[in-house]
Amino acid sequence: MWRHRVDYLFISPFFILFLIFGLYPLLFGIQLSFSRWQPGKDMVFIGLDNYKTLLLTDPELKQALLNTIVMLLWILPTGLGGALVLAVMLNARKLVGRSFFRTLFFLPFVTSQVIVSFVFQSLLDKDYGWVNLLMGLVGIPPIPWLTQTFWAQISITLLLHWMGMGTNILIFLGALQAIDRELYEAAEIDGATATQQFFNVTFPMIRPVMLFMIITATIGLMNLYAPVVLLTNGGPGGTTLTLFMRMIQLMTSIRYGEGAGFGFIIGGIILLITLVQMKFLSSWWTVEGKLKQ
Amino acid sequence: MIHKSFNRRKFLKAAFLGTAATALAACAPQTVTVEVTRQVEKQVEVTKEVVKEVEKNVEVTKEVIKEVAVTAVPVELKGELTVWGHADHPLDNAGQAFMAKNPGVKFTFVGEDGWDKKVEAALAAGSGLPDMVWYEADATQVAARRGILLDVTEMVKKHESELVPSKLAEARYQGKYYGMPGDITPNNYWYRTDITEKAGAKDINPDIKYDEFLQLSKDVKAKTGASMYVMNSNFTGQGILPFLVPHYSLGGNVSDESGENIVIDNEIGQQAMNYAKQAWDLKAGLDADWFSPPYWGAIKEGKLGGTWSPPWMRGFFETEVTSPERGQGKWRNMLVPAYPGGKARCNVWGGATLCGFKTVKDPALVMAYMEYTFASIEGATVTGNWGIIPPYLPWLKGYFKLTKASLFEPTWDWTGQIVKALDQMRTDFYRLPAYGVMMGSLDKFGLPMLKGEKPIKDGMQEWGDYIRAENKKLLEAIK
Structure with missing residues (x-):
């Protein structure tokens, strides 16, 4: 040494x-x-009490978990699916202004989340927002984007897609460009249509990247905080409260022990979901499976 | 200086009104009815009363100045003071004035959101705490129970008789004071006369009942499109006042004085939620989140014709309402509409306490600043000019009347309306740790009741149980 x-x-x-x-x-x-503590005081060991309190008596845990999973189910497929479709379009050899579109899609990623959220809040306001005003011009009645649970979840989904789509597109684009063009040429010679080429060449080749994206996006969404706080602050009536927001609530209520326990519960849930994803999608780690057939 | 100009201007104004009224009466043609003459005489009487009131006020302020001059202790103060709070703060203004008075003192105000989290980090680190913070009422009580605050009992006791009693209670825990009573926030109802005028009646009856108020709101909405109160779909921010105001007015509380027994779900709480539901069902409130761009947009465009409001909102309003087109100089304030069986025609929303930490290097300097800010005419004038209402009675009874407000009609006695509300404030209203739990869960439990998804009795019971459980956990955590 x-x-x-x-x-x-x-x-x-x-x-x-x-x-x-x-x-x-x-x-x-x-x-x-495993303790009861507040800054400036001694830590008192209380065993599993915090976990018992959270799992048995915290009314917000169930609600926050449900909200987070519902949003995950909205956001994950639409976000990754949309990004993949746009990446395939941007990967088309005949597309004019490819670099311009890539920059355009990536631009929201470098914009402040706070500013974007405020802009969305103004755009989506039921009475004074531009979205409803424009829809009103074609006779569509105003939508309570931020004040009704269903529409609030849609608004959050839109915001997250707007902010995150550029990064996802770039990653997919990198994976698409790494695919050997000879595979497509061989498929063409075999008479495969564009759709058949996508499902039998493109998708199997980018599956490892897709799996990576699913896992990291799931982890990111389970820790969803800032955009929701800024857009709906968990409302209406706590129906968009996320797990992470609840953890922060506990911490700011000086219930640090419970807050820490909550963090580990979130970690456990993420681990569980990731293991399930990996179990069912384990074959996606390799590109060989599908190509061998 | 200010005093002289006030006296002269007010006196001349009163004299002019009196002369004009008399001249009007004298020049009246023979066809003028007896009724008109009576009205003019009445106006002259009122003018005389105003003059008397001004003279009385001058006497009070003279007395106060004399008293301050006698009690002032010429001690040279030295040292550094740091205060944390939200940005754009009256305490910063007071700090600058304190420094000017005491050149040996360096005052620093750090104004930013999230300062309360910084306090926790500094407590954990064992260093880096400021000398003072601006804690809300329930946060003061939490901090006092945690044992992190400076005991300022001796200093506050000296001024006990000069401070508003209801505010004193918010700084007190187990018989000791852990902060200097700050903003007393006796809330009023504010309204815009140009909007009510468009609806057919400029003045609102000062004794208006709640049902009459709802009818008025409906009429104004129908005729002008403007709302006479804020009630947003999320039931947050200013939108919660349709519940908080009747709850206070009817004598309600979240907990009893011990802070351990939750009473929000009693009959008073249920009745208050019932009143809030009436305002909700009317669909005449402004549906915009508090302080959001649409909220300010609505105010500037004249879409808000009235609102229950704490005095400190004036500071924020005047930053936005900067021209007559935006409503500057067109507002009035009055006691909140009367609820049947209500005890107080006002309520309390916000209003903080100035607290020092027990780790401060120089407690004497901290207390000197506290005393200057909220127990002296000078300090109270500086903070009062910002928009909050200091609890210092000699200032409230005297100099408060001199405070300028561009928001209200120039001739409107807006300070008088606040003093009226002050007289209505309850001493049996407790903002203890449970109050914070209530405020944090109001939308979650209130919305289903307002929307009619849950009967009010059941909803209040469920909410009460939630606050009971969460309050117990909080009190356990801060033991």
């Missing part, structure tokens, strides 16, 4: 930062989830 001391010195910044900002908070969080 002494022989490699200089090597260790060079890699030490990462480990020092990891210990301070990664491992220490994690261990502190675990300890906190």
